[in-house]
Amino acid sequence: MTPWSDWETNFETARAALAWQVEMGVDEAICDTPQNRYALPDKVAKPTKPATAPAAAAPASEATDPVAEARSMAAAAQDLAELREALAAYPHCELRLGARNLVFCDGQEGARVMIVGEAPGREEDLQGKPFVGEAGQLLDRMFGAIAMGRAHPDPARALYITNILPWRPPQNRDPSAEERAMMRPFVLRHVELANPDIVVLMGRISASTLLETSEGITRIRGQWREFMGRPALPMLHPAYLLRTPAAKREAWADLLDLQAKLRTLP
Numbered sequence: 001m002t003p004w005s006d007w008e009t010n011f012e013t014a015r016a017a018l019a020w021q022v023e024m025g026v027d028e029a030i031c032d033t034p035q036n037r038y039a040l041p042d043k044v045a046k047p048t049k050p051a052t053a054p055a056a057a058a059p060a061s062e063a064t065d066p067v068a069e070a071r072s073m074a075a076a077a078q079d080l081a082e083l084r085e086a087l088a089a090y091p092h093c094e095l096r097l098g099a100r101n102l103v104f105c106d107g108q109e110g111a112r113v114m115i116v117g118e119a120p121g122r123e124e125d126l127q128g129k130p131f132v133g134e135a136g137q138l139l140d141r142m143f144g145a146i147a148m149g150r151a152h153p154d155p156a157r158a159l160y161i162t163n164i165l166p167w168r169p170p171q172n173r174d175p176s177a178e179e180r181a182m183m184r185p186f187v188l189r190h191v192e193l194a195n196p197d198i199v200v201l202m203g204r205i206s207a208s209t210l211l212e213t214s215e216g217i218t219r220i221r222g223q224w225r226e227f228m229g230r231p232a233l234p235m236l237h238p239a240y241l242l243r244t245p246a247a248k249r250e251a252w253a254d255l256l257d258l259q260a261k262l263r264t265l266p
């Protein structure tokens with residue numbers, strides 16, 4: 001007979017495995033028993049050739065180049081709603097398969113300040129909104145300290161928030177170079193359509209992806225750069241500040257600088 005402690009261990013192991021799968025986005029059991037699909041290549045039906053070519057097939061170079069396709073889909077979006085639809089329809093980024101929600105934006109359209117973060121975490125993936133977890137709460141407190149916020153009705157004090165990636169990477173790993181390259185055209189179009197006076201590049205991934213620089217965030221934070229014809233301020237990410245509270249001094253200096261810059265712009 002199996003000792004009770006073994007039952008308990010098996011139960012806890014199975015429960016932990018289930019919790020992990022739910023966390024990874026598994027929401028459906030396909031089979032009763034696992035199958036090694038790598039062992040079934042012969043059974044996969046080969047795609048049949050369509051009788052006629054699709055009416056509006058993309059040029060071959062675009063069809064095979066995910067970044068070119070991202071560029072053309074982003075460019076075709078005429079407003080923020082269309083850009084969101086374009087992202088939802090973009091087929092080449094596999095992160096979408098593991099995510100619960102597409103996280104597009106939060107805050108006020110027309111805000112003078114647009115924040116671009118890195119990627120959704122667990123809470124953001126669940127709620128479909130950027131910066132709503134612990135780092136997001138710190139971000140709200142930081143901007144609250146200079147009387148700005150995502151819910152502020154006055155565009156001069158409002159924030160508009162997005163991320164480089166709209167889907168959560170598994171276990172919050174760093175986005176790969178390929179994922180960043182695919183999403184960059186969408187973020188550029190996002191900035192164009194949102195048309196803020198100032199862009200805040202929140203953290204290492206945002207600053208390096210958008211400025212195409214390998215300079216470290218601790219080196220370039222607080223230095224005004226030009227990005228898409230407007231001032232951009234690289235800042236330390238609130239998740240970093242949670243781990244490194246001593247760096248809040250620098251973040252505070254950057255917030256005051258941002259506030260001063262807003263006063264100087266028309």
Ligand code: URA
Nearest residue numbers: 117118119120130131
């Ligand atoms: N960190 C980010 O960069 N973005 C989010 O939306 C949440 C955490």
